Amino acid sequence: MKSYWSFEQAVADKVAVAETGSASSSAETVSAAGAMGSTRFEGDFYDCDQATLKQKTLKTPGRSSHESISQRHFSSASAAAKEAEAVVGSRGVGLEIFGLKDYIDYRRSLYGEITHKALLVDAVGTLLVPSQPMAQIYREIGEKYGVEYSEVEILTRFRRAYEQPWGRSRLRYVNDGRPFWQFIVSSSTGCSDSQYFEELYNYYTTEKAWHLCDPEAEKVFKALRKSGVKLAVVSNFDTRLRSVLRALNCDHWFDAVAVSAEVEAEKPNPTIFLKACELLGVKPEDAVHVGDDRRNDVWGARDAGCDAWLWGSDVHSFKEVAQRIGVQV
Numbered sequence: 001m002k003s004y005w006s007f008e009q010a011v012a013d014k015v016a017v018a019e020t021g022s023a024s025s026s027a028e029t030v031s032a033a034g035a036m037g038s039t040r041f042e043g044d045f046y047d048c049d050q051a052t053l054k055q056k057t058l059k060t061p062g063r064s065s066h067e068s069i070s071q072r073h074f075s076s077a078s079a080a081a082k083e084a085e086a087v088v089g090s091r092g093v094g095l096e097i098f099g100l101k102d103y104i105d106y107r108r109s110l111y112g113e114i115t116h117k118a119l120l121v122d123a124v125g126t127l128l129v130p131s132q133p134m135a136q137i138y139r140e141i142g143e144k145y146g147v148e149y150s151e152v153e154i155l156t157r158f159r160r161a162y163e164q165p166w167g168r169s170r171l172r173y174v175n176d177g178r179p180f181w182q183f184i185v186s187s188s189t190g191c192s193d194s195q196y197f198e199e200l201y202n203y204y205t206t207e208k209a210w211h212l213c214d215p216e217a218e219k220v221f222k223a224l225r226k227s228g229v230k231l232a233v234v235s236n237f238d239t240r241l242r243s244v245l246r247a248l249n250c251d252h253w254f255d256a257v258a259v260s261a262e263v264e265a266e267k268p269n270p271t272i273f274l275k276a277c278e279l280l281g282v283k284p285e286d287a288v289h290v291g292d293d294r295r296n297d298v299w300g301a302r303d304a305g306c307d308a309w310l311w312g313s314d315v316h317s318f319k320e321v322a323q324r325i326g327v328q329v
Contacts, residue, residue: 114326116307118282119224120273121254122291123235126311127217128210128248134158138189141203145196147189154188161187173261177238205240207247220318220329221253227327230280232256234273234289236266236296256280267293268300277306290321 121127130137135151135158149157161184166172172180178201185200186192203209214220221231231254235241238261245251256279258272265271277284284305291297292311301308309315315324322329 114227114229116229116286116288116325118230118232118277118280118287119321119325120232120234120258120276120287120289120301120306122267122289122293122297122311123233123237123241123244125292126213126290126297127233127250128212128244130204131209131211135188137203137209138185138200141200142189142191142196145191145193147191147196149189157190158184158188171260171264171266173236173238173259173266174264175239175261177240177261181238205243205247210244210248212248212250214318216329217318218250218253220322223329224322224325224327225253225255229325229327230255230282232258232276232280234258234267234276234291236260236272267291267296268303270300270304273301273304273306277304288321288325290315 124130133151133155135154138154138158139147139149139151147154166180166183174180181201182192182197185197189196225231233241233245233254233256235258237259239259241259241261242251242257245254245257251257256276258276258279260266260272263272263275265275267273273287273289274284277287280287285307288307288309289297289301290309290311291301294310298308298310309321309324315321319329
């Protein structure tokens, strides 16, 4: 592995490889990646100004089709972008092929630049998760109503019912979502008792039913808002979501809530992301969305013109999200 003491030296090596197929001067780790013959280069970048060692991975053209490419939006006016353009611009080689956007994000945080004016956050699976497995709760509450299915059976039946097409509007959650959830509960458990449904339905509006994914979320969101970044929840959910946020005492963290039952559009439909941006008063290109579903969250947000990071892959904590935006917590 080669250590670079300057950004210019690192890019020069990447340009040399792209143009001639061989690296300049000193040795560098090169390994064939997959049948497509893509080549992976790894190097340590040392930022002399900040005395910070930052390991980054750069990839040259020819990557296999299954490898994802970050679709970061970045300003050409930023210090990091200018630094990169000074090196590669005259050579006619774009930044995209070098995979330098993550490095630019890192440099931006050092320069103190804010990359986005707004952060959109998915609810279930990103901001919060059920405290207990769904099938366990369905079974435990359902025992007194005669539910006999095992948790495995309930989960299997739940998934089958949830994936079925729902109505002409294709909107699962309309207003409080009761018709949809009545269908799901009865299909999952074989029990259509209205009292059972009401008890189960109301349980999921309480604090004990949920917990936050990241214990540092409040601290991070306060830092983001203090830095001028606006926050919104964007979720496929019924109108109970607002009650859930209040129960967890986190509703005041956000400037807006865009819930599919009210917007009448579900992710990945771009409409719900555009509505969130409208509520915040920002352009889509100035917002980044974070969620745990590649199709609904990442693809949907990008179709709306927003940036998007996959929770659990691109980012693993809200502190990391803030740092990528350029806010230190």
